[in-house]
Amino acid sequence: MRSRLAIAAAVAAALSACAGVRSESDTFATLQEARAAGAIERGWVPAGLPETTTDLRDAHLPSGTHWGRFSFPPAQADALRALIGTEITSAPPPCDPPGRFEWWPRLLRTPINLETAHVTGLHLYTSRDERRAFAINWKQGQGYYWSTR
Numbered sequence: 001m002r003s004r005l006a007i008a009a010a011v012a013a014a015l016s017a018c019a020g021v022r023s024e025s026d027t028f029a030t031l032q033e034a035r036a037a038g039a040i041e042r043g044w045v046p047a048g049l050p051e052t053t054t055d056l057r058d059a060h061l062p063s064g065t066h067w068g069r070f071s072f073p074p075a076q077a078d079a080l081r082a083l084i085g086t087e088i089t090s091a092p093p094p095c096d097p098p099g100r101f102e103w104w105p106r107l108l109r110t111p112i113n114l115e116t117a118h119v120t121g122l123h124l125y126t127s128r129d130e131r132r133a134f135a136i137n138w139k140q141g142q143g144y145y146w147s148t149r
């Protein structure tokens with residue numbers, strides 16, 4: 001009986017911990033779909049991604065904090081390079097998405113270990129406007145971004 005009560009209490013606590021996080025997420029097959037849905041205009045998806053970007057996901061909170069992922073053909077990386085600033089070589093910005101974004105890699109959650117990221121092919125950058133951070137795997141054509149302000 002006590003173990004059932006303990007399990008019920010644990011489940012209730014877990015559910016209530018997630019109840020206060022009001023996030024929205026979207027999935028787009030192409031950059032054109034994201035644009036048509038207004039995701040770029042609202043700032044959930046960065047403007048300037050390569051036109052051939054596919055497999056986009058974005059998630060955001062009412063506060064404007066947001067996270068996203070996308071795929072791009074490595075041969076079309078120049079457009080992406082125009083968005084990013086300097087490579088982050090120490091003290092990466094915090095990244096704390098709600099736990100239910102199952103598509104967000106664990107290694108890009110605070111605290112981010114740059115050495116581990118590099119081993120997987122990811123390099124971290126600031127955006128030119130310094131409002132986002134990017135984690136890019138240039139060889140695989142995979143990118144992640146999150147708001148830093």
